[in-house]
Amino acid sequence: MIDKIRSEGMDLLFEAVLTLESVEECYKFFDDLCTSIELKAFAQRLHVAKLLDEHRVYNSIVSETGASTATISRVNRSLKDGNDGYNIVFRKLKEKKII
Numbered sequence: 001m002i003d004k005i006r007s008e009g010m011d012l013l014f015e016a017v018l019t020l021e022s023v024e025e026c027y028k029f030f031d032d033l034c035t036s037i038e039l040k041a042f043a044q045r046l047h048v049a050k051l052l053d054e055h056r057v058y059n060s061i062v063s064e065t066g067a068s069t070a071t072i073s074r075v076n077r078s079l080k081d082g083n084d085g086y087n088i089v090f091r092k093l094k095e096k097k098i099i
């Protein structure tokens with residue numbers, strides 16, 4: 001999948017994200033970049049991934065996040081067969097004692 005999306009535009013997007021230095025800067029940038037629905041979907045997927053990483057069951061995740069079972073399944077596939085992106089982020093958040 002990574003090779004399918006790799007481009008100069010994507011590189012620019014990711015480099016731009018890496019320049020952000022605070023949560024407030026992220027709010028400003030992502031509010032300009034995305035719709036509120038898109039941002040809520042990203043946040044929901046991350047929350048679902050965190051709960052799956054904690055070995056929570058689907059019913060519990062649906063109740064807590066409002067995510068569909070299709071979304072939970074997709075996130076679960078990414079956790080198991082993806083590029084380890086969620087795990088990279090979780091490890092770094094744990095090191096910073098954010099989660």
